[in-house]
Amino acid sequence: MIIFNLKRLPAFALVAVMLSLTACGAPVFSAVASPSPSAVASATAIRLATPERTVAIPNFRHVFIIIMENKEYDDIIGSSSAPYLNQLARTYGLATHYYAVQHPSLPNYLSLISGSNQGINDDCPTCTVDAPNLVDQLEAAQKTWKAYLEDLPSPCFNGPAAPTGILFLTDGYVRRHNPFMYFADIQHNPARCQRTVPLSDFSEDLKANRLPNFVWISPNLNHDMHNGSIKEGDRWLAAFVPTILQSEAWKEQGALFIVWDEGTTNQGCCGVPGGGHVPALVIASDGKAGYRSPIEYTHYSLLKTIEAAWHLPYLGHAGDPMNHVMSDLFSGN
Numbered sequence: 056m057i058i059f060n061l062k063r064l065p066a067f068a069l070v071a072v073m074l075s076l077t078a079c080g081a082p083v084f085s086a087v088a089s090p091s092p093s094a095v096a097s098a099t100a101i102r103l104a105t106p107e108r109t110v111a112i113p114n115f116r117h118v119f120i121i122i123m124e125n126k127e128y129d130d131i132i133g134s135s136s137a138p139y140l141n142q143l144a145r146t147y148g149l150a151t152h153y154y155a156v157q158h159p160s161l162p163n164y165l166s167l168i169s170g171s172n173q174g175i176n177d178d179c180p181t182c183t184v185d186a187p188n189l190v191d192q193l194e195a196a197q198k199t200w201k202a203y204l205e206d207l208p209s210p211c212f213n214g215p216a217a218p219t220g221i222l223f224l225t226d227g228y229v230r231r232h233n234p235f236m237y238f239a240d241i242q243h244n245p246a247r248c249q250r251t252v253p254l255s256d257f258s259e260d261l262k263a264n265r266l267p268n269f270v271w272i273s274p275n276l277n278h279d280m281h282n283g284s285i286k287e288g289d290r291w292l293a294a295f296v297p298t299i300l301q302s303e304a305w306k307e308q309g310a311l312f313i314v315w316d317e318g319t320t321n322q323g324c325c326g327v328p329g330g331g332h333v334p335a336l337v338i339a340s341d342g343k344a345g346y347r348s349p350i351e352y353t354h355y356s357l358l359k360t361i362e363a364a365w366h367l368p369y370l371g372h373a374g375d376p377m378n379h380v381m382s383d384l385f386s387g388n
Contacts, residue, residue, distance in 0.1 A: 113364060126319075171372060188370070198267075
C-alpha cells in the first residue's frame, strides 16, 4: 500500500500541503508517530453539523455497504477479470470520480463511520478511540445496525486477526477491516459489540426477515481483493450480492454501496493527495439505471449520504461543504 509520507517533504512543501488539505476538508496527515498499540488514540476534533435539507435523497429503509480492498477505478471498471462488477456498473449507478481519503486501509474505514481518521494514520491493530460515530447516531434515531464480518471468530472478538493465521499472513479476518471495534463505546459495551457478527449470520437474518436498517459487510482478505485476485473477488460478489438484491429489504427502498477502501495511487478529491481513485457502485431500488455520476465524491460523501437520508447530524468531515451528498445517483434528481 502506498503511504503519503509528509515526514520526507521539505518544510515549505509540508506547509503548502497542510494548508491545502485543511482548505479542502481532507484529513491532515500526522507527521508524528501513530498511537502505540497499547495507547488509546486521542480523538481528533469532531463537529456535528446540521444536515442541509436542500437535496433530495430517499429515506432508505435499509442501507448495505460492502467494503472491498486496494483497487483503482481502472483496475475494476472495464476489466475482463470483473464481469459481474461491470454488469452491475452498467445496470445501476456508478460514481466515476470517487476517492479514498488517504493511505493505508484503517483510516478510511474509520472515516466511513465517523467522518475522521481519529488521529490514526496506520493500520494499528490494537488502538482504541473515544469519539462520536455512526452507531451513536443510528441508535439515537432508533435505527438498527449490524456489522457482518467474514471469518470473524465470534461476536465481540477484539483480537488483531482471526486465530487461524498470523496478522499479515492470514487470508481471513483482520481487525483493521472492522472499524466498529476501534470505538470504545462499542468495544466496551456488550450489547453493542454483540452486533459485530460473523458473516455466516447474514443468511440466517435474511431468512428470518430481521436484517437491520444499516448493514456493514467486510469480506475476508481473500474475497475483498486484498490478498485474492480481482477475479476471485468478483466471483465472490457474484455469489453474494444477488441474495441482497432478491431480498425485500433491498427492494423496498434499499440501497447497496460497493466501495473500495483505498487504491494504489495518491489521487484525491479537490486536487490534494488522497487514497486513490476507487470504484463506487450505488445499487439502489430507487436509483438511476445505468447512470454515471461525474461529481467528485469521497468516503465522507458516503457517510453524509446516509446521514442525510436518515436526518442525522453530519459527523466530522462529512459536514464539509466540499463533501457532497450523492443525491444525483437517485431517482428524482
